[in-house]
Amino acid sequence: MKQSKSITLLGVAFLSIGVAGLFAPRPLPAQSQIDRFTFGLFGDLGYVPSEEPWVENVLADLSKDAGLSFIVHVGDLSSPRYGCTDEMLARRLAQFNALPSPLIYTPGDNEWTDCHDGQNVKGADPLERLAKLRTVFFQGEQSLGQRTMPLIRQSREPEFAKYRENVRWDLGGVTFVTLHVPGSNNGLGRAPDGDAEFAERNKTNMTWLRQAFAHAKASNSRAIMVLQQANMFPEMPPFPGKPETPSGFSDLRALLEQEATTFQKPVVLVNGDSHYFRIDNPFRNNATAGQRALPSLENFLRVETFGSPNHHWLHVTVEPDNPNVFTFRPRIVSANVIKRN
Numbered sequence: 001m002k003q004s005k006s007i008t009l010l011g012v013a014f015l016s017i018g019v020a021g022l023f024a025p026r027p028l029p030a031q032s033q034i035d036r037f038t039f040g041l042f043g044d045l046g047y048v049p050s051e052e053p054w055v056e057n058v059l060a061d062l063s064k065d066a067g068l069s070f071i072v073h074v075g076d077l078s079s080p081r082y083g084c085t086d087e088m089l090a091r092r093l094a095q096f097n098a099l100p101s102p103l104i105y106t107p108g109d110n111e112w113t114d115c116h117d118g119q120n121v122k123g124a125d126p127l128e129r130l131a132k133l134r135t136v137f138f139q140g141e142q143s144l145g146q147r148t149m150p151l152i153r154q155s156r157e158p159e160f161a162k163y164r165e166n167v168r169w170d171l172g173g174v175t176f177v178t179l180h181v182p183g184s185n186n187g188l189g190r191a192p193d194g195d196a197e198f199a200e201r202n203k204t205n206m207t208w209l210r211q212a213f214a215h216a217k218a219s220n221s222r223a224i225m226v227l228q229q230a231n232m233f234p235e236m237p238p239f240p241g242k243p244e245t246p247s248g249f250s251d252l253r254a255l256l257e258q259e260a261t262t263f264q265k266p267v268v269l270v271n272g273d274s275h276y277f278r279i280d281n282p283f284r285n286n287a288t289a290g291q292r293a294l295p296s297l298e299n300f301l302r303v304e305t306f307g308s309p310n311h312h313w314l315h316v317t318v319e320p321d322n323p324n325v326f327t328f329r330p331r332i333v334s335a336n337v338i339k340r341n
């Protein structure tokens with residue numbers, strides 16, 4: 001996301017939604033033994049050096065929660081000025097590996113798509129940065145963190161060997177899947193080489209999303225959660241605007257709506273990008289003339305994490321007796337609360 005976007009902090013709320021000091025590392029229980037679990041979501045933090053202490057406070061708060069089964073960072077390691085550097089990649093990798101819980105990371109635009117002169121990153125090459133990102137963060141067949149967790153990578157299929165960042169895992173009857181979908185229109189529309197990269201990655205993401213839903217259906221999963229960086233719904237308040245033309249998100253939006261409709265069980269899309277904590281349903285139906293609109297797609301919700309300058313995280317609980325599957329609680333980091341008169 002570009003640093004110039006407006007950023008607002010939504011009031012703290014407790015929502016149970018309808019889509020359904022450090023501690024020593026603990027071994028993960030077998031999938032069949034898990035009925036209730038919790039995990040953390042965060043991203044889009046530490047945009048300037050003065051915010052680094054706030055990042056450390058978020059990481060410390062996450063580390064204190066010994067019950068987290070895993071943590072997901074939904075992209076943007078910093079602003080382009082800093083996120084495009086080897087130094088920042090090394091810093092965040094070390095921070096992620098120091099967390100006691102497994103950490104899964106999916107890339108944002110500020111690590112590679114926005115690494116070019118137009119974002120005041122002189123002499124940077126987005127595709128070189130993408131290659132570097134894959135080398136640094138996606139080694140092995142497991143998560144980051146002190147306690148690792150096995151992941152199924154799309155790269156296991158030879159046709160998609162370089163897409164190691166797209167992963168899937170199951171826990172407590174829920175299927176989780178990451179998609180490499182960054183902001184800045186998913187990389188489309190800036191340069192010919194970027195458009196070619198987008199076209200290939202877009203097809204790859206769509207294949208991975210279809211496979212994730214097919215797996216969830218075959219496994220009789222209670223719900224599916226899709227995690228990516230980009231906000232694919234820029235027309236939604238509080239920052240309404242027209243999607244770019246052509247849109248780098250139209251194919252995925254259409255496929256996600258189609259798959260969620262046929263899945264019928266809870267589906268959650270988690271994204272960062274626009275730095276506005278929210279839980280909403282952006283798949284709305286327009287009414288025909290003289291008629292009332294149908295309700296939004298009932299089994300689908302979008303969740304957006306906090307983002308700079310708001311340095312907090314989201315705590316998620318999955319319980320077997322919750323028909324909505326997920327309960328979301330904003331976790332406000334007390335060390336990052338600004339004292340006001």
